[in-house]
Amino acid sequence: MNKRSEGGAELSVVRRSERARAWGRHHRRLVSQTLIALVSAPGTLAMTWLVIGIALSMPILLGLGLRAVAQTDSARALEPSISVYLSVASDSPEAVSLLDTLRRSPKVSTARLITEQQALATFAAQSGFGEILNALSENPLPAMIEVLPATKDGASVQLLVQWISGLAGVDEVVFDAAWMARLQALVILLDRVIFASALLFSVGVILIIGNTLRLTIASQRSEIEIIKLFGASDRFVQRPFIYRGFWLGLGGAVMAWLIVQVSLIFLAGPVEQMAQAYRSSFALSVLTFSESLRLLLVGGGLGIAASWVSVWRHLKQIQPK
Structure with a gap:
């Protein structure tokens, strides 16, 4: 009885194999x-x-x-950026540490430091008030860090702005939320x-x-x-x-x-x-x-x-x- 069942099972397997090959x-x-x-x-x-x-x-x-x-x-220039104005000098250890923290964050695509001198030169070239600014005894513009978010999601960028605002050495964080929404x-x-x-x-x-x-x-x-x-x-x-x-x-x-x-x-x-x-x-x-x-x-x-x-x-x- 067992031999018959085993033989029937083997025959069934062979038939299935033949059908599979025929199908192929x-x-x-x-x-x-x-x-x-x-x-x-x-x-x-x-x-x-x-x-x-x-x-x-x-x-x-x-x-x-x-x-x-x-x-x-040009398209990269249109990407919304976060302007982080510093309360410390650009060459201070706090500014260097802040820049390193931002660059290591996965929420940040790029972070670029703009020194006080660079900010003054840019403002003078764009405003046309170069002679007036040169007459000042000291530079009134602070250093800043330009931050490009890693994501364009509005809610994620808002959370990034709040996180940057709480970091040491940050005086003010400026971000155009309306432009972000339009983009x-x-x-x-x-x-x-x-x-x-x-x-x-x-x-x-x-x-x-x-x-x-x-x-x-x-x-x-x-x-x-x-x-x-x-x-x-x-x-x-x-x-x-x-x-x-x-x-x-x-x-x-x-x-x-x-x-x-x-x-x-x-x-x-x-x-x-x-x-x-x-x-x-x-x-x-x-x-x-x-x-x-x-x-x-x-x-x-x-x-x-x-x-x-x-x-x-x-x-x-x-x-x-």
């Missing part, structure tokens, strides 16, 4: 067959990939442009513009792939009816179209990557000339490896999603006569 062979065959079927119509395939690539590349180019603007010197609102707006454009173009990609697969299903309607007549399920019939959608999305993502790279090369010269004319550090950066990989994954994922939704709905309408 079936999907590998579908991967190659669907790609060959798509490549057999190169003109249609190229046009579809090009349209998908244009749709995917638009939000990417917008995001790269905004990232380049954010990395310029944060602008950043949120730009992020949502990019997200909305990416969402809209993604929906467009899904519609393009879905319509392409719908036409393929219409051309193979008689074949699908015959397969269903022999007992094939909708899920079985759907599999090759899932892989078709994947190849369309992945190829469109590769096309989008090429469009982005060619666009950056085409714009590199004029952008560099403009940056030099305006003495700006503006420069377009290419996609990193991780960003390129995410683009390919998004393209393939959109293809699978489009085929899953579109093909399933149309296959339900096809029944063998």
